[in-house]
Amino acid sequence: MNAPNQWQLSGNAAERYERVLVPAIFAPWAADLVSLADLRPGERVLDVACGTGVVADLPPNALGQGVQITGLDLNEGMLEVARSQPSPAGAAEVVWVQGSALAMRLPDASFDVVLCQQGVQFFPDRPLALREMTRVLVPNGRVLASVWEGPTPYATAMWNAVERHVGADAAATLRKSRAGEDPKALQHLMMQAGFREVKIVQRTRTARIRAVGDFVLRHLAATPVAGTVEALSDSVRMVLGGGRSQSVTALCRRRWHYLFRMCQRCDRRPLSRPNDV
Ligand SMILES: C[S@@+](CC[C@H](N)C(=O)[O-])C[C@H]1O[C@@H](n2cnc3c(N)ncnc32)[C@H](O)[C@@H]1O
Numbered sequence: 198m199n200a201p202n203q204w205q206l207s208g209n210a211a212e213r214y215e216r217v218l219v220p221a222i223f224a225p226w227a228a229d230l231v232s233l234a235d236l237r238p239g240e241r242v243l244d245v246a247c248g249t250g251v252v253a254d255l256p257p258n259a260l261g262q263g264v265q266i267t268g269l270d271l272n273e274g275m276l277e278v279a280r281s282q283p284s285p286a287g288a289a290e291v292v293w294v295q296g297s298a299l300a301m302r303l304p305d306a307s308f309d310v311v312l313c314q315q316g317v318q319f320f321p322d323r324p325l326a327l328r329e330m331t332r333v334l335v336p337n338g339r340v341l342a343s344v345w346e347g348p349t350p351y352a353t354a355m356w357n358a359v360e361r362h363v364g365a366d367a368a369a370t371l372r373k374s375r376a377g378e379d380p381k382a383l384q385h386l387m388m389q390a391g392f393r394e395v396k397i398v399q400r401t402r403t404a405r406i407r408a409v410g411d412f413v414l415r416h417l418a419a420t421p422v423a424g425t426v427e428a429l430s431d432s433v434r435m436v437l438g439g440g441r442s443q444s445v446t447a448l449c450r451r452r453w454h455y456l457f458r459m460c461q462r463c464d465r466r467p468l469s470r471p472n473d474v
Pocket of ligand 1: 203204205206219223227245246247248249250251269270271272275296297298299313314315316320321415
């Protein structure tokens with residue numbers, strides 16, 4: 198896996214992320230993740246790499262009675278959008294924390310559950326981030342983390358179009374979002390970080406997007422390459438959006454398949470016995 202770029206958005210890309218990508222891509226997966234977590238009433242949940250707060254925005258009946266959410270993210274812009282969202286009716290107040298998953302300024306053993314949707318692939322030191330998760334979890338707490346399994350036909354077509362019309366650097370930045378670990382490597386990392394009962398779950402979901410050329414441009418405007426794409430001439434942007442090129446448009450009409458992996462119910466071993474698997 199190449200060095201992660203931590204997927205940092207700037208300017209108003211975070212607002213676009215919330216408006217365009219959360220409903221189209223991330224919200225349905227967040228509902229899945231939470232349903233697998235099977236949260237119990239009053240549990241304290243830490244959402245690591247929370248972005249614009251897709252988990253906290255789920256309706257209280259999806260989260261569970263009295264569940265308390267803390268969202269942590271590196272990017273202040275994402276958190277600003279998270280803070281500005283109206284809380285769903287009946288939801289407990291969310292605590293938002295700016296910081297790195299590698300050094301969370303949160304007390305030991307203060308959460309029952311850690312969630313992390315599409316964040317692990319961006320952490321520059323994944324073993325350290327996973328150890329941080331074990332530190333903030335209560336004994337027998339659980340972690341559910343998801344990463345993409347490789348690209349979809351849509352992602353491949355978009356990256357190729359970006360490579361051709363924008364440049365290799367921009368395409369490489371985008372490709373890193375799906376540079377996941379293979380399941381066995383991920384499982385190994387979790388075990389090394391002190392988890393046991395590491396379970397990998399693979400899921401596929403199909404997304405159907407209308408007016409895909411337009412969506413491609415709105416999608417890119419909600420990524421770390423937003424500024425580069427915005428600076429392109431109108432004619433290049435038109436080609437990129439499929440105006441004269443068939444590449445992105447044709448492939449996007451296929452179904453999208455997302456494979457979803459997670460570590461479920463990863464009980465924390467006592468930190469004093471790190472090799473006792
Ligand atoms: C693809 S977004 C996922 C956001 C959210 N979980 C969702 O599903 O919408 C990746 C997030 O990881 C965050 N991130 C990247 N590196 C991080 C780090 N070292 N510590 C905390 N957050 C990080 C980014 O700021 C970004 O918000």
